[in-house]
Amino acid sequence: MFDTLKMKLHQKKQYIPDIKNAPMRTQFRGLPVLNNSICDKCGKCKDVCPTGALNINPLSIDLSKCTFCGACKNICKNNAINFSSYYKLGTDKKEKLIVTQEITQEEYNKRAIEVRKEIYSVFNRSIKFRQVSAGGCNGCEMELNAAGNANFDMGRFGIDFVASPRHADGIVITGPITKNMAYALEDCYKSTPKPKIVILCGACALSGGVFQESSELNREFLNKYKVDLYIPGCPTHPLTFINAVLDFIRKK
Amino acid sequence: MNYYTMKNNERINLLDIPTIDFNALTAQLAASNLRPVSFFGSDWGENIKLYVILADDENKKLLVTSSLINKNIKEYDSITKENHQYHMFEREFYEQFGIKPLGHPWLKPVRKNQDNYEFFEMQGDETHQVAVGPIHAGVIEPGHFRFMCQGEKIYNLEIMLGYQHRGVEDLMLKKHSNQLAESICGDSVIAYNMAYSQIMEELSGTQITPKAKLIRRIALEMERIAIHIGDLGAILGDIAYLMGKEVYGVTRTLVINTMLEISGSRFGRGLITTGGVNFDIDDNLSKKIVDILNNVKNTVEKMTHAALKSSTVMSRLEKTGTVSLETATELNLVGMIGRSCGINLDSRFDFLDDFYKDLKRKPFKATNDAYSRFKIRYKEIIESISFVKKFLKVLEKHKQENLCVSTKDLIPNSFAISIVEGWRGEIVHVATTDETGKLSRYKIKDPSFNNWYGLSMAVRNNGISDFPLCNKGFDLSYCGFDL
Ligand code: SF4
Ligand code: SF4
Numbered sequence: 001m002f003d004t005l006k007m008k009l010h011q012k013k014q015y016i017p018d019i020k021n022a023p024m025r026t027q028f029r030g031l032p033v034l035n036n037s038i039c040d041k042c043g044k045c046k047d048v049c050p051t052g053a054l055n056i057n058p059l060s061i062d063l064s065k066c067t068f069c070g071a072c073k074n075i076c077k078n079n080a081i082n083f084s085s086y087y088k089l090g091t092d093k094k095e096k097l098i099v100t101q102e103i104t105q106e107e108y109n110k111r112a113i114e115v116r117k118e119i120y121s122v123f124n125r126s127i128k129f130r131q132v133s134a135g136g137c138n139g140c141e142m143e144l145n146a147a148g149n150a151n152f153d154m155g156r157f158g159i160d161f162v163a164s165p166r167h168a169d170g171i172v173i174t175g176p177i178t179k180n181m182a183y184a185l186e187d188c189y190k191s192t193p194k195p196k197i198v199i200l201c202g203a204c205a206l207s208g209g210v211f212q213e214s215s216e217l218n219r220e221f222l223n224k225y226k227v228d229l230y231i232p233g234c235p236t237h238p239l240t241f242i243n244a245v246l247d248f249i250r251k252k
Numbered sequence: 253m254n255y256y257t258m259k260n261n262e263r264i265n266l267l268d269i270p271t272i273d274f275n276a277l278t279a280q281l282a283a284s285n286l287r288p289v290s291f292f293g294s295d296w297g298e299n300i301k302l303y304v305i306l307a308d309d310e311n312k313k314l315l316v317t318s319s320l321i322n323k324n325i326k327e328y329d330s331i332t333k334e335n336h337q338y339h340m341f342e343r344e345f346y347e348q349f350g351i352k353p354l355g356h357p358w359l360k361p362v363r364k365n366q367d368n369y370e371f372f373e374m375q376g377d378e379t380h381q382v383a384v385g386p387i388h389a390g391v392i393e394p395g396h397f398r399f400m401c402q403g404e405k406i407y408n409l410e411i412m413l414g415y416q417h418r419g420v421e422d423l424m425l426k427k428h429s430n431q432l433a434e435s436i437c438g439d440s441v442i443a444y445n446m447a448y449s450q451i452m453e454e455l456s457g458t459q460i461t462p463k464a465k466l467i468r469r470i471a472l473e474m475e476r477i478a479i480h481i482g483d484l485g486a487i488l489g490d491i492a493y494l495m496g497k498e499v500y501g502v503t504r505t506l507v508i509n510t511m512l513e514i515s516g517s518r519f520g521r522g523l524i525t526t527g528g529v530n531f532d533i534d535d536n537l538s539k540k541i542v543d544i545l546n547n548v549k550n551t552v553e554k555m556t557h558a559a560l561k562s563s564t565v566m567s568r569l570e571k572t573g574t575v576s577l578e579t580a581t582e583l584n585l586v587g588m589i590g591r592s593c594g595i596n597l598d599s600r601f602d603f604l605d606d607f608y609k610d611l612k613r614k615p616f617k618a619t620n621d622a623y624s625r626f627k628i629r630y631k632e633i634i635e636s637i638s639f640v641k642k643f644l645k646v647l648e649k650h651k652q653e654n655l656c657v658s659t660k661d662l663i664p665n666s667f668a669i670s671i672v673e674g675w676r677g678e679i680v681h682v683a684t685t686d687e688t689g690k691l692s693r694y695k696i697k698d699p700s701f702n703n704w705y706g707l708s709m710a711v712r713n714n715g716i717s718d719f720p721l722c723n724k725g726f727d728l729s730y731c732g733f734d735l
């Protein structure tokens with residue numbers, strides 16, 4: 001008992017107070033910074049990209065496919081590709097995930113997530129999700145778990161993962177959606193009461209990621225149902241996830 | 253038996269592997285007491301080639317042999333009938349190549365055809381089934397658990413997997429990359445990418461620098477430290493000792509954020525590449541790592557001490573979910589779970605390399621229960637912290653070396669194996685190339701492939717409410733198994 005209490009003193013406060021402006025280590029690979037004008041179109045970056053996220057005419061990266069592996073940056077002799085540590089990457093439309101030279105941090109942020117009255121009036125104070133891992137490698141799942149730990153503590157904003165879809169306001173999908181999980185995923189969606197939100201989390205869910213050429217996937221679900229939020233990453237950083245959800249449910 | 257003796261991380265010529273008669277091979281395997289490490293088929297024109305790799309643990313050797321099976325052959329006498337260590341291997345081989353092991357005691361699907369899965373059933377008063385999954389209560393990967401219970405007591409647990417099946421082995425042949433290797437099992441990014449990179453380096457005859465090897469090993473041990481700490485927290489969370497859950501949780505954050513400072517990713521993605529590593533550890537960073545690990549060690553020691561002094565914690569851990577040494581050996585349990593049952597296997601030390609050979613380990617006194625699974629993690633965290641510090645010291649002598657060397661084309665008609673001791677246990681990658689130097693087969697075995705059945709045995713005759721505790725203690729991979 002006393003030892004347990006001593007541990008509490010030893011630990012002190014651990015949470016990040018201002019989650020919207022939490023500092024990020026500079027080494028983190030977040031929003032790409034592209035410089036098309038010094039790119040000599042050699043195409044080497046395109047060759048090393050494992051997911052086909054890169055295009056060179058003009059230089060652009062599709063964050064729905066990007067795994068943020070940094071291979072393109074490492075191979076570029078002209079230093080035309082860089083990654084900033086900016087982590088607020090979630091958007092409400094897939095098209096907004098394409099980054100070019102013109103898309104600066106401010107620009108990206110400005111248009112990323114539109115404020116919608118019907119969303120904030122209902123979910124402003126609390127939103128509960130059922131998480132479905134549909135082929136996820138456990139990377140995204142670990143980061144979503146971390147979003148609830150004592151550091152990030154998303155519970156304080158009313159964001160939580162719940163055990164049953166019946167208690168949820170929406171689902172968060174990770175993984176490329178395997179054939180074997182397609183049925184369970186749809187079942188889960190149908191069991192969630194309306195109005196329901198669908199969030200895709202991680203390169204796999206957004207585009208199939210490194211598995212996009214697999215013959216064992218079934219991504220039908222995404223043709224049938226509307227997606228409300230796209231959150232990139234491989235895996236998605238907890239700060240990326242929490243901030244995207246906050247921007248989605250708050251008035252700003 | 254006719255076989256070729258090889259080392260870990262070695263390339264051999266495909267033609268050096270002896271080919272023996274199929275029936276003779278299976279009969280010999282049934283009677284052998286060598287441990288199967290890999291057992292898989294590969295398309296071979298009109299035939300199927302079956303490769304078998306055995307570990308001679310006493311003499312620290314790997315033995316490889318093969319057999320050519322005509323595609324008209326549809327069945328054979330099951331090895332598992334005599335030797336249970338093959339039960340998963342034979343099921344997998346049947347699912348992939350359709351050659352039926354006659355007399356296999358439980359020839360069920362592995363990753364496919366879940367709709368045709370026949371569960372064991374039990375009849376009688378007060379017996380009932382509990383079905384859980386594929387979607388579980390927490391944020392975890394999918395799998396289906398079927399409990400046969402009487403009242404609160406579990407008689408049998410059957411585990412049906414395959415939901416995560418993404419066809420990784422086929423994808424490897426289509427377009428292999430470090431990034432794909434990292435995503436096979438995202439909680440063992442370093443271990444998987446290391447196995448893949450080593451195989452590619454062997455297959456192409458590339459020599460990487462000692463510096464790169466050291467940085468890989470530092471990352472491998474940091475991965476072990478981080479996940480083990482997280483698991484200690486998860487185990488305590490499942491028995492509602494929330495202080496432990498949170499303290500271990502934030503301590504793990506320190507380790508993975510250090511990994512982020514090394515590589516730009518909390519799980520070390522992008523660190524390892526074929527030919528070496530992408531990021532250096534300079535003096536400043538090295539000092540920082542040591543400081544953080546000292547701090548981590550202090551907290552983990554204090555917290556473990558406090559938790560294990562608490563009688564409520566001990567009463568939940570002790571004698572829960574016991575797996576005897578006999579059962580563990582019969583099922584071929586490996587890695588950390590194997591060690592918690594008294595099987596002293598650890599591929600870092602069984603197949604020594606230049607870096608692990610000078611390191612010392614203390615023996616572990618296994619008690620085979622949930623407590624043992626808690627204690628082994630604690631022991632390995634402390635050990636790995638000291639390993640990292642030693643590796644960092646050695647790294648100082650290799651400052652001038654390159655991080656990465658360029659790789660060459662793969663050598664035709666080759667066969668290579670790479671075994672890496674990830675935090676769960678031995679991760680086995682085997683690859684072959686064809687006559688043009690293209691990858692022709694890529695076989696992966698996660699330690700979970702061996703250990704899932706161990707979980708079933710652990711929960712037998714335990715209350716169903718202890719299942720989460722046992723499950724966290726095993727913490728097996730779904731995607732590493734499903735591939
Ligand atoms: S960082 Fe993104 S765009 Fe660059 S190579 Fe990796 S996946 Fe492709
Ligand atoms: S996006 Fe990356 S981390 Fe997330 S599930 Fe896919 S491979 Fe794993």
